[in-house]
Amino acid sequence: MADGLVTYHYRRSASRLTIGAHLFGVLAFILMLIWLLHYRGGIEYDSDNVDRVFNVHPFLMFCGFIFLVGEAMMVYKTVPVSHNGQKFFHMMLHLTAICVGIVGICAVFKFHDMINVEDVYSLHSWIGIGTFCLFGLQWLFGLFTFIVPQPSETKQSMLPWHICGGRALLYMAVCAALTGLMEKSASMQQKHTRENHLMNFTGLFILLFGVFVDLSVALARYV
Amino acid sequence: MADGLVTYHYRRSASRLTIGAHLFGVLAFILMLIWLLHYRGGIEYDSDNVDRVFNVHPFLMFCGFIFLVGEAMMVYKTVPVSHNGQKFFHMMLHLTAICVGIVGICAVFKFHDMINVEDVYSLHSWIGIGTFCLFGLQWLFGLFTFIVPQPSETKQSMLPWHICGGRALLYMAVCAALTGLMEKSASMQQKHTRENHLMNFTGLFILLFGVFVDLSVALARYV
Numbered sequence: 001m002a003d004g005l006v007t008y009h010y011r012r013s014a015s016r017l018t019i020g021a022h023l024f025g026v027l028a029f030i031l032m033l034i035w036l037l038h039y040r041g042g043i044e045y046d047s048d049n050v051d052r053v054f055n056v057h058p059f060l061m062f063c064g065f066i067f068l069v070g071e072a073m074m075v076y077k078t079v080p081v082s083h084n085g086q087k088f089f090h091m092m093l094h095l096t097a098i099c100v101g102i103v104g105i106c107a108v109f110k111f112h113d114m115i116n117v118e119d120v121y122s123l124h125s126w127i128g129i130g131t132f133c134l135f136g137l138q139w140l141f142g143l144f145t146f147i148v149p150q151p152s153e154t155k156q157s158m159l160p161w162h163i164c165g166g167r168a169l170l171y172m173a174v175c176a177a178l179t180g181l182m183e184k185s186a187s188m189q190q191k192h193t194r195e196n197h198l199m200n201f202t203g204l205f206i207l208l209f210g211v212f213v214d215l216s217v218a219l220a221r222y223v
Numbered sequence: 224m225a226d227g228l229v230t231y232h233y234r235r236s237a238s239r240l241t242i243g244a245h246l247f248g249v250l251a252f253i254l255m256l257i258w259l260l261h262y263r264g265g266i267e268y269d270s271d272n273v274d275r276v277f278n279v280h281p282f283l284m285f286c287g288f289i290f291l292v293g294e295a296m297m298v299y300k301t302v303p304v305s306h307n308g309q310k311f312f313h314m315m316l317h318l319t320a321i322c323v324g325i326v327g328i329c330a331v332f333k334f335h336d337m338i339n340v341e342d343v344y345s346l347h348s349w350i351g352i353g354t355f356c357l358f359g360l361q362w363l364f365g366l367f368t369f370i371v372p373q374p375s376e377t378k379q380s381m382l383p384w385h386i387c388g389g390r391a392l393l394y395m396a397v398c399a400a401l402t403g404l405m406e407k408s409a410s411m412q413q414k415h416t417r418e419n420h421l422m423n424f425t426g427l428f429i430l431l432f433g434v435f436v437d438l439s440v441a442l443a444r445y446v
Contacts, residue, residue, distance in 0.1 A: 010383065121414045123405050123426040130427075160233065164441040168434045171394045175401050175430060182346050182402040186409035191344045203346040204353070207398060211391045218387040218441070 014220040018077045021212035025070055028205035029063050031198060039195045045107060054111040058180065060104030061128075062206060066173050068097035069135070070213040073166060077216060091147060094139050101132055124183045128176035135169055138162075163221070167214050174210035178203050237443040241300045244435035248293055251428035252286050254421060262418045268330060277334040281403065283327030284351075285429060289396050291320035292358070293436040296389060300439060314370060317362050324355055347406050351399035358392055361385075386444070390437050397433035401426050 036043050036055045043059050044052040071078075072093035076086050105128075112119050120129065144150075145158045181203045190196040259266050259278045266282050267275040294301075295316035299309050328351075335342050343352065367373075368381045404426045413419040 118414060121419065123401065123408060123423045126423050126427060127401070127430060160442055164438050167441070168437055171397075171437075172430065172434065174394075175398055178346065178350070178398050179401050179405040179426075182405040183409045185346060186406045191341060196344065200346045200349050203402075204349060207350060207395065211395065214391055214394075215387050218390070219383055221444070 010219055014077060014216050017212050017216035017219065018074050021070060021074060021209055021216055024205045024208040024212055025067050028202055028209055029067060031202040031205060032058065032062055035195070035198050035202060039198070045103075045110075050111060050114045053107060053114060056107035057104050057111065058177075058184075060100050060107065061180070062177055064100030065097045065104060066170075066177060066206065066209075068093050068100065069170060069173065070209055072097065073170065073213055073217055077220060087146065091139075091142065094135075094142075098136060098139060101135075105129075105132065122179075122183055124176060124179040127172065127179060131169060131172040131176050134172070138165055138169055163217065167217060170210055170213060174207055177206050181206075233442055237300060237439050240435050240439035240442065241297050244293060244297060244432055244439055247428045247431040247435055248290050251425055251432055252290060254425040254428060255281065255285055258418070258421050258425060262421070268326075268333075273334060273337045276330060276337060279330035280327050280334065281400075281407075283323050283330065284403070285400055287323030287327060288320045289393075289400060289429065290432075291316050291323065292393060292396065293432055295320065296393065296436055296440055300443060310369065314362075314365065317358075317365075321359060321362060324358075328352075328355065345402075345406055347399060347402040350395065350402060354392060354395040354399050357395070361388055361392055386440065390440060393433055393436060397430055400429050404429075 036059055040055050041049065041051045043055045045056050047053050072090050075090045075093065079086055079089050081089075109119060120126070141158075142162055145162065146155055181199055185196060185199050188196075259282055263278050264272065264274050266278045268279050270276050295313050298313045298316065302309055302312050304312075332342060343349070364381075365385055368385065369378055404422055408419060408422050411419075
């Protein structure tokens with residue numbers, strides 16, 4: 001197979017993977033909304049109902065934070081503007097994701113206060129808070145390396161760290177989401193109920209969203 | 224910075240990341256052994272004690288399966304033999320991991336039978352079984368593409384899929400392990416106990432093992 005054909009093959013694959021990532025992301029988004037609105041009583045930050053306050057957390061952490069981060073990572077494949085325009089979208093989507101994430105984390109602290117439960121004891125919370133702090137550092141690292149003017153050699157030598165680190169952080173965020181769903185599901189002690197199946201499919205689609213975003217970014221480096 | 228210096232920088236980083244991966248893998252291995260032997264009553268497949276039978280599952284799935292898979296992925300950096308020798312180790316370590324994983328999965332089915340609980344209802348089990356089947360397919364794909372003689376163009380065009388797919392599968396296996404630990408931890412309903420902290424650190428080190436294996440493989444592609 002000629003080199004040109006291999007390149008064409010990978011460019012086409014990367015674009016199909018991007019479509020797959022959108023699909024799984026939107027599916028997870030829809031299933032999570034059905035779960036929170038139909039089974040869990042709705043989503044409201046300023047509520048006296050503790051469940052509605054809690055629900056802000058999974059909603060904003062996936063539908064806001066992880067979904068936006070994934071879309072930000074695929075911007076270089078999906079937004080047909082100049083490279084600098086793509087960089088701007090990439091940075092702004094990440095910034096929006098981080099702001100939404102902060103509100104999402106505040107929601108779960110508020111929920112813990114309302115029911116008098118201790119904070120930050122579970123594996124989910126350890127992974128989640130660690131990952132979120134690293135995301136903040138990665139954003140600052142990206143800002144001072146790729147947005148603030150730097151010699152092109154510096155940018156070039158830092159790019160692999162930025163790309164590989166970003167993909168690892170996406171997986172860490174997916175791990176945080178899945179451990180969170182698992183914690184909630186285990187505490188509800190439901191087994192073969194419709195709600196449990198819905199939560200499992202939501203988790204699977206979140207994982208597949210992460211895998212497809214990762215593959216679309218990683219395979220594109222071989223083009 | 225000259226290109227040679229960048230290459231040297233990444234080669235050194237990839238080798239440091241490999242050392243980091245070993246370190247976190249061994250730490251997770253030790254913490255899991257302490258957890259299962261000191262807090263959970265030991266590990267034994269042919270036991271009448273259901274807890275000892277259950278403990279075979281986390282032990283073999285991490286200390287056998289995930290740890291061996293990670294080591295197999297780093298073989299091209301860590302085993303100083305010919306390329307064909309490295310391929311052989313890579314294949315054999317994966318095969319060993321899959322065999323150990325089968326015993327580990329059998330252990331949890333045996334445990335469910337002993338306590339009369341249904342199988343395959345949790346998010347952990349869905350991710351775990353899905354990932355394990357995909358690992359089997361990836362091994363067969365690798366065998367028929369890279370071990371059985373094929374034109375070098377075929378190998379070259381399939382290599383990015385094999386590498387990127389393998390890294391994604393490692394993360395999926397890590398997700399399975401972390402949801403499993405989270406499920407167990409949530410069902411035990413312990414909070415700020417020493418055992419819960421030990422389980423959290425085990426989970427964190429499993430995640431860091433996955434991240435460091437991934438980065439050592441991914442950054443090496445930029446060398």
